[in-house]
Amino acid sequence: MKFLVYRFVPGRDARPRMQRYEVALEPRDRMLLDALERIRATQDDSLAFRRSCREGVCGSDGMNINGRNGLACITPLAGLREPVALRPLPGFPVIRDLVVDMTRFFEQYRSIKPYVIDDAPPERERLQSPEERGRLDGLYECILCACCSGFCPSYWWNPDRFLGPATLLQALRFIADSRDRATAERLDHLNDVYRLFRCRGIMNCTEVCPKNLNPARAIEQIKLHMSKMLI
Amino acid sequence: MKAIPGALSAWLVQRLSALYMLLFTFYALGAWLLARPTGYDAWRAWALAPPMRLPGLLFSAALFAHAWVGLRDVLLDYVHPVPLRLGALGLVAAALALTAFGLAPLLFAP
Numbered sequence: 299m300k301f302l303v304y305r306f307v308p309g310r311d312a313r314p315r316m317q318r319y320e321v322a323l324e325p326r327d328r329m330l331l332d333a334l335e336r337i338r339a340t341q342d343d344s345l346a347f348r349r350s351c352r353e354g355v356c357g358s359d360g361m362n363i364n365g366r367n368g369l370a371c372i373t374p375l376a377g378l379r380e381p382v383a384l385r386p387l388p389g390f391p392v393i394r395d396l397v398v399d400m401t402r403f404f405e406q407y408r409s410i411k412p413y414v415i416d417d418a419p420p421e422r423e424r425l426q427s428p429e430e431r432g433r434l435d436g437l438y439e440c441i442l443c444a445c446c447s448g449f450c451p452s453y454w455w456n457p458d459r460f461l462g463p464a465t466l467l468q469a470l471r472f473i474a475d476s477r478d479r480a481t482a483e484r485l486d487h488l489n490d491v492y493r494l495f496r497c498r499g500i501m502n503c504t505e506v507c508p509k510n511l512n513p514a515r516a517i518e519q520i521k522l523h524m525s526k527m528l529i
Numbered sequence: 530m531k532a533i534p535g536a537l538s539a540w541l542v543q544r545l546s547a548l549y550m551l552l553f554t555f556y557a558l559g560a561w562l563l564a565r566p567t568g569y570d571a572w573r574a575w576a577l578a579p580p581m582r583l584p585g586l587l588f589s590a591a592l593f594a595h596a597w598v599g600l601r602d603v604l605l606d607y608v609h610p611v612p613l614r615l616g617a618l619g620l621v622a623a624a625l626a627l628t629a630f631g632l633a634p635l636l637f638a639p
Contacts, residue, residue: 455607496606524537
């Protein structure tokens with residue numbers, strides 16, 4: 299199978315290049331990550347990419363696959379157009395080859411205080427009705443792979459100030475949590491022309507989310523929560 | 530109702546003005562189909578009659594508000610140097626103001 303892989307080491311290489319590989323796959327190589335491991339094991343051990351769980355849970359191997367962001371470990375090789383073009387997540391600074399710098403992404407994640415805030419905790423556990431718990435469905439499943447943020451033009455133009463779809467989906471996860479007592483502060487923090495309102499609703503995020511979540515809808519819901527606070 | 534804070538106000542203006550313009554389009558189309566004016570004088574009388582006049586004025590206001598928020602958003606997205614952005618925002622504001630000034634004699638015709 300033929301691959302074209304983005305190669306770049308900042309500081310060493312003058313500019314990025316696309317390196318061609320042709321690899322003989324074995325029957326058990328079913329996912330794109332298997333092919334990358336095969337290339338590294340048999341042809342080029344200098345090729346850098348992240349991986350960990352290899353089953354779509356850790357979100358480490360987000361990359362641009364034939365022009366579309368996705369996780370290498372759950373992308374079947376069957377059906378991929380050849381040569382398979384692999385690039386790092388667009389809009390993220392490259393550390394080496396397919397490995398990108400996620401520092402800013404996780405700083406933005408931290409900025410929305412991704413934990414339940416309750417200054418007066420109860421004597422026992424915080425109870426939730428099934429309906430209240432149900433409001434977190436479609437939100438808590440996010441694995442922070444950044445495939446959505448790396449496919450969002452608004453995030454490409456303003457990555458330092460727009461929080462991006464992944465972080466905003468996580469923000470709604472805590473706004474929607476019935477146990478959280480900081481909803482007003484959270485909404486106030488997001489009510490900013492850059493942090494939330496750079497989203498143009500083009501829905502690239504929803505299109506590429508490997509977990510089939512809907513960050514675009516989450517962003518609209520945050521705006522509706524804000525509007526409801528006015529009444 | 531509390532004062533609308535922060536960036537939410539611009540978003541609400543954009544959404545509400547779009548909704549009003551959509552409703553006005555259907556209303557104006559219906560009114561036009563009922564009246565079917567022919568010729569400049571009939572069109573003018575139709576547009577300036579009470580059923581169209583105030584909704585038409587509100588449509589113009591909604592259009593200007595919508596255009597301002599939309600163009601401001603484009604400039605916030607793409608024009609990052611502050612002096613350049615302020616200049617571009619000034620140009621947009623001037624263009625909208627001049628257009629409104631040009632339309633005023635028609636909108637407020639006796």
